[in-house]
Amino acid sequence: MSELVDAVWETPPPQAIAALRTYAWRLRRALGPGVLLTDAGGYALRFQPEALDLDVCQGYDAQAKDARREGDLHKARKLLHMADMLWDGQPLAGVPGPYAYAQRSRLEEWRLALLETGLELDLELGRHAEAVSELTALIPEHPMRERLRALLMLALYRSGRQAEALGVYTDTRRLLAEELGVGPNPELALLHQRILRADPALTGPQELPDDEEPAYTPPPRPAQLPAGAADFTGRATAVKPCGSGC
Numbered sequence: 001m002s003e004l005v006d007a008v009w010e011t012p013p014p015q016a017i018a019a020l021r022t023y024a025w026r027l028r029r030a031l032g033p034g035v036l037l038t039d040a041g042g043y044a045l046r047f048q049p050e051a052l053d054l055d056v057c058q059g060y061d062a063q064a065k066d067a068r069r070e071g072d073l074h075k076a077r078k079l080l081h082m083a084d085m086l087w088d089g090q091p092l093a094g095v096p097g098p099y100a101y102a103q104r105s106r107l108e109e110w111r112l113a114l115l116e117t118g119l120e121l122d123l124e125l126g127r128h129a130e131a132v133s134e135l136t137a138l139i140p141e142h143p144m145r146e147r148l149r150a151l152l153m154l155a156l157y158r159s160g161r162q163a164e165a166l167g168v169y170t171d172t173r174r175l176l177a178e179e180l181g182v183g184p185n186p187e188l189a190l191l192h193q194r195i196l197r198a199d200p201a202l203t204g205p206q207e208l209p210d211d212e213e214p215a216y217t218p219p220p221r222p223a224q225l226p227a228g229a230a231d232f233t234g235r236a237t238a239v240k241p242c243g244s245g246c
Contacts, residue, residue, distance in 0.1 A: 001017055001020065001041060001042055003042070004020055004042065004043070005017070005020065006098075006099075007097055007098065007099030007100075008020070008096070008097040008099070009096075009097060010097070010098055024036060024043055034046065035047065053086045054107075056086060057083045057086045057087075060079045060080065060082050060083035060086075061079075061080070061083055061114060063079050064076040064077075064079035064080045064083070064117075067079060068121070073121055073124055073125055074125070076121055077118060077121040077122065077125065080114055080117060080118040080121065081118065083114055084111075084114060084115065084118065087111055090104065090108070091103065091104050091107040091108065091111075092104050092107075112142065112145065115138065116147050116148065116151065119131050119134060119135060119148075119151050119155075120151065122134075122155075123151065123154060123155060123158065123204055124204075124205070125205070125207065126204060126205040126206050126207035127207055128155045128158040128159045128204060128207075129155075129159055131151065131152075131155040132152065132155045132156060132159060132161075135148060135151055135152040135155060136152070139152060143175060144175075144176070144179070144180070146172065146176075146184060146185050146187075146188050149168055149169075149172045149188065150187060150188050150191055152165075152168050153165040153166075153168045153169060153188075153191055153192070153195065154191065154202065154204075156168065157195050157202060158202070158203065158204040162195060162198070165195050166192070166195060166196070169184065169188065169191075169192040169195075172184055172188065
């Protein structure tokens with residue numbers, strides 16, 4: 001109970017334990033029987049496997065890492081897309097307290113890492129134009145995220161837009177100096193130098209086709225002329241030996 005009180009309130013109210021019991025009663029009504037249990041002076045949650053979207057997302061992430069190690073980039077990208085589809089707004093939105101705040105920060109950082117990994121895979125798969133579109137929309141939400149800006153620079157360069165890639169670096173350097181009083185990190189600075197000298201190693205692959213099943217082809221329909229009749233049946237009168245008049 002004391003740990004829960006500290007997790008929920010920075011300054012606990014006088015009746016914190018009573019308030020926790022009220023919250024637990026409401027949760028039991030919302031979650032149904034057998035989920036929130038009283039255990040060793042506190043509470044425990046008992047869920048069925050994969051009942052939490054967090055567990056499902058972690059599973060997709062682990063599978064994607066395995067697929068990438070095995071060289072199946074298409075499968076890894078699809079799994080990360082499935083993981084991203086599970087997110088709906090801010091994690092634990094509206095839940096107060098220091099514990100929820102810490103978990104929100106952790107989960108938001110993890111989601112950004114998943115998005116960055118997915119975008120790296122897009123570049124490895126040759127989907128440079130798609131990556132540019134997604135990164136252009138994502139960076140304004142996280143303007144200080146230098147890894148996103150590095151990916152955008154690389155995606156632009158591989159799309160034949162070298163001047164724009166260099167412009168991203170210039171904007172990043174100015175923003176970091178104004179907001180934080182620092183310069184770009186060494187990774188970003190090195191990428192800038194490699195783009196300036198058109199490093200051949202930066203050239204990306206052409207877009208790789210998805211590993212899709214072949215399209216369904218319907219069986220051919222009969223379209224030939226009917227065969228000639230081999231014989232007549234039951235027409236003995238009509239069919240008779242030809243005489244001299246044949």
